[in-house]
Amino acid sequence: MLAYIIRRILYAIPILIGVNLITFGLFFVVNTPDDMARMQLGAKRVTPEAIAKWKEERGYDKPLLLNSKKNGLEKITETIFYEKSVRLFAFDFGAAEDKRDIAHEIRTRMGPSLALAIPALLVGLAVNISFALLMAFFRATYLDLWGVVLCVAMMSVSTLFYIIGGQYVASKLWHLVPISGYEGGLDAARFVILPVAIGVLGGIGAGGRWYRTLFLEEMGKDYVRTARAKGLAESVVLFRHVLKNAMIPILTGVVVVIPLLFMGSLLTESFFGIPGLGSYTIDAIQAQDFAVVRSMVFIGSVLYILGLLLTDLSYTLVDPRVRLE
Amino acid sequence: MPFMPVFLATDVLLWLLIAAVAGYGWSCSRKVHLALPWKRVFQSGVASACSVVLGGFVVVGIADSLHFRVKLDQAGAGATAYSPEVLSVLDLALSGLRERHERTYSAPLSTRLYAKELVEIKEGPDAGRQLREYPRLRHGGSHLESEDDRLGDIYARVGLGLLAASLAAVLIALAARRLKKTSPGIPWQSAGAMLLVILAVALPVFMLSRHYHVLGTDKVGQDVLYLSLKSIRISLIIGTLTTLVLLPLGVALGITAGYFRGWVDDVIQYVYTTLNSIPGVLLIAAAVLMMQVVIDRNADWFPTAAQRADFRLLILCAILGLTSWTGLARLLRGEALKLSQLEFIQAAHAFGVSDARVLSRHVLPNVAHIVIITVVMDFSGLVLAEAVLSYVGVGVDPATTSFGTMINAARLEMGREPIVWWSLAAAFAFMFVLVLAANLFADAVRDGFDPRVRIP
Numbered sequence: 001m002l003a004y005i006i007r008r009i010l011y012a013i014p015i016l017i018g019v020n021l022i023t024f025g026l027f028f029v030v031n032t033p034d035d036m037a038r039m040q041l042g043a044k045r046v047t048p049e050a051i052a053k054w055k056e057e058r059g060y061d062k063p064l065l066l067n068s069k070k071n072g073l074e075k076i077t078e079t080i081f082y083e084k085s086v087r088l089f090a091f092d093f094g095a096a097e098d099k100r101d102i103a104h105e106i107r108t109r110m111g112p113s114l115a116l117a118i119p120a121l122l123v124g125l126a127v128n129i130s131f132a133l134l135m136a137f138f139r140a141t142y143l144d145l146w147g148v149v150l151c152v153a154m155m156s157v158s159t160l161f162y163i164i165g166g167q168y169v170a171s172k173l174w175h176l177v178p179i180s181g182y183e184g185g186l187d188a189a190r191f192v193i194l195p196v197a198i199g200v201l202g203g204i205g206a207g208g209r210w211y212r213t214l215f216l217e218e219m220g221k222d223y224v225r226t227a228r229a230k231g232l233a234e235s236v237v238l239f240r241h242v243l244k245n246a247m248i249p250i251l252t253g254v255v256v257v258i259p260l261l262f263m264g265s266l267l268t269e270s271f272f273g274i275p276g277l278g279s280y281t282i283d284a285i286q287a288q289d290f291a292v293v294r295s296m297v298f299i300g301s302v303l304y305i306l307g308l309l310l311t312d313l314s315y316t317l318v319d320p321r322v323r324l325e
Numbered sequence: 326m327p328f329m330p331v332f333l334a335t336d337v338l339l340w341l342l343i344a345a346v347a348g349y350g351w352s353c354s355r356k357v358h359l360a361l362p363w364k365r366v367f368q369s370g371v372a373s374a375c376s377v378v379l380g381g382f383v384v385v386g387i388a389d390s391l392h393f394r395v396k397l398d399q400a401g402a403g404a405t406a407y408s409p410e411v412l413s414v415l416d417l418a419l420s421g422l423r424e425r426h427e428r429t430y431s432a433p434l435s436t437r438l439y440a441k442e443l444v445e446i447k448e449g450p451d452a453g454r455q456l457r458e459y460p461r462l463r464h465g466g467s468h469l470e471s472e473d474d475r476l477g478d479i480y481a482r483v484g485l486g487l488l489a490a491s492l493a494a495v496l497i498a499l500a501a502r503r504l505k506k507t508s509p510g511i512p513w514q515s516a517g518a519m520l521l522v523i524l525a526v527a528l529p530v531f532m533l534s535r536h537y538h539v540l541g542t543d544k545v546g547q548d549v550l551y552l553s554l555k556s557i558r559i560s561l562i563i564g565t566l567t568t569l570v571l572l573p574l575g576v577a578l579g580i581t582a583g584y585f586r587g588w589v590d591d592v593i594q595y596v597y598t599t600l601n602s603i604p605g606v607l608l609i610a611a612a613v614l615m616m617q618v619v620i621d622r623n624a625d626w627f628p629t630a631a632q633r634a635d636f637r638l639l640i641l642c643a644i645l646g647l648t649s650w651t652g653l654a655r656l657l658r659g660e661a662l663k664l665s666q667l668e669f670i671q672a673a674h675a676f677g678v679s680d681a682r683v684l685s686r687h688v689l690p691n692v693a694h695i696v697i698i699t700v701v702m703d704f705s706g707l708v709l710a711e712a713v714l715s716y717v718g719v720g721v722d723p724a725t726t727s728f729g730t731m732i733n734a735a736r737l738e739m740g741r742e743p744i745v746w747w748s749l750a751a752a753f754a755f756m757f758v759l760v761l762a763a764n765l766f767a768d769a770v771r772d773g774f775d776p777r778v779r780i781p
Contacts, residue, residue, distance in 0.1 A: 018599035156761035285610045300604035
């Protein structure tokens with residue numbers, strides 16, 4: 001087991017290097033720091049001095065890959081690639097455009113993101129699975145048919161409409177909850193409940209249909225026929241046998257996203273003014289703050305790889321037949 | 326020539342794509358084994374009804390993909406000059422809608438502006454005095470003698486439209502009955518019924534749109550119906566052109582990885598795991614931001630604003646394709662791994678058939694169903710993605726009319742009292758119909774092509 005985990009972590013290193021090279025290529029080779037400076041400074045007539053100052057303040061005035069002016073190891077370390085990309089591996093993100101420390105921002109913003117994402121995931125999972133079980137229980141009846149129709153219709157509505165509509169109905173018409181904002185501690189519940197509800201509602205369409213397919217596939221198997229032949233009630237078959245056996249495909253989908261919960265949800269957070277990592281990323285994209293975007297890309301990849309590893313490990317927990325070699 | 330044709334890059338690609346689809350359809354019609362799954366698809370009533378809806382959207386999109394610049398009348402000028410505005414055939418057909426501008430917001434079918442303005446009273450005892458009120462629209466309902474006639478006029482127009490639709494109903498019913506005889510097995514009734522529903526909505530709207538703003542006007546007074554129709558092309562382009570990038574990459578890399586194995590497989594797997602591990606929106610955002618810098622730096626590449634916006638749209642499609650081929654590649658790799666073990670492939674090897682030939686003649690046709698299902702299933706997701714990306718600010722050019730930019734603009738007006746709901750409602754309705762039809766059609770395609778799914 002331990003050897004397996006270590007091997008997987010070692011395998012992750014070339015992938016992270018690849019991610020780093022892609023982002024480096026995108027951010028520094030396709031566009032030189034000069035272009036970035038011109039865009040950030042905005043004005044049409046930027047003086048070369050202003051560009052040079054902008055680059056120097058952010059450490060972009062060094063050569064890209066190889067500093068031929070220096071000697072020894074500094075040939076490599078005194079470059080943009082080393083300073084901006086390699087340092088990400090040590091989770092050293094540097095400062096954002098507004099001079100704030102990115103690592104500090106990430107630490108403080110993680111809480112609100114999780115306060116929103118964890119309930120959304122758990123409630124969503126519970127709702128989707130119960131809905132799907134209901135449809136599977138009443139399969140091949142009108143209830144099932146209309147359930148699927150409802151799912152497809154709900155899938156066809158853009159997330160934006162769920163958010164805008166939910167905000168309008170719950171906050172503006174009914175004045176149930178504040179329209180946006182966030183507070184720490186227990187007060188957070190007041191601000192989080194609507195985004196969670198909307199997130200769950202928006203996910204029912206795709207989720208419910210997906211789990212229904214899973215359950216139906218599972219119900220065609222031999223052990224289900226055996227269970228029925230034994231004379232078990234359909235509900236027992238469904239809840240005790242099918243649900244347990246469907247855990248593996250459910251886990252594949254769920255565990256992989258758990259680490260990514262730290263990243264928050266881009267849309268929901270920015271609509272509801274929740275100061276999490278998602279809104280941080282969106283603000284950075286809109287302000288074209290490349291240092292932040294680069295850091296978030298790197299963190300996202302690390303978390304994704306972590307999610308894949310956790311998925312494989314969780315298999316051994318739910319399915320004793322799976323052995324990791 | 327009174328006009329100069331403009332070939333936008335996306336137009337050309339869209340036409341090539343249409344030609345390719347037509348070619349594929351032609352070859353399908355000649356080969357029974359290719360036509361069979363499509364026959365299964367169209368045997369479903371839902372699928373044929375949805376294909377009518379999608380066909381309607383495609384017609385609008387195609388009409389909006391023939392662009393030109395009108396020649397300007399310049400007396401005495403030696404060189405012929407063309408208007409900097411790029412128009413399409415759709416603009417020409419909707420020139421009434423396009424040109425009837427109001428000053429700002431107005432509600433659907435209303436005769437007055439949404440915001441109060443200072444209006445001078447022209448008649449009566451108070452002539453010359455100024456009053457703050459909702460001014461009459463320049464075009465919406467301007468043909469009416471008195472505003473009290475508005476409802477009656479609207480009912481008359483809707484009635485006339487419905488009358489025309491009921492005439493069409495007779496024709497459709499006759500045609501459906503005839504087609505039923507010549508080619509049975511295809512549910513012509515559902516297709517005809519859907520066509521009728523479309524006409525029953527479109528004809529009254531057409532009758533109304535000649536004198537009213539059926540879906541109101543937006544902030545700068547443009548007709549929302551016109552904007553919605555213009556947005557269709559962007560959605561179709563994003564949903565289809567993306568596959569032009571996605572398919573070659575996904576198919577080529579997926580098949581070669583599964584077929585050759587060994588280091589080829591390792592390299593390709595490494596590439597797609599790496600791409601996959603970058604969060605999608607972030608990768609797209611980063612790439613679009615970077616390309617925007619390139620566009621800004623080379624402003625002289627583009628003679629008109631439309632061409633610049635179009636280039637950004639093309640880049641967006643390319644980026645979406647580059648970031649989303651991994652799923653298809655993984656599917657095809659697995660399938661090719663399985664196929665390469667089968668006897669007919671080994672027999673081909675034994676006969677000394679080259680790898681390239683085995684791939685193109687034996688492996689590719691056997692994974693074609695996966696490719697088709699993926700392409701059709703991806704469409705609706707891409708249409709929805711456009712709206713989200715445009716909201717984040719990394720979608721289409723902000724000056725382009727798309728559902729995303731419409732929603733974005735309308736969202737900012739939600740705080741108004743009473744709220745400006747019509748832009749949002751229009752974008753919602755058009756997107757919902759398009760995506761729902763695409764989703765249902767995709768389901769039918771999956772059922773028709775997937776060998777595992779058996780229709781009960």
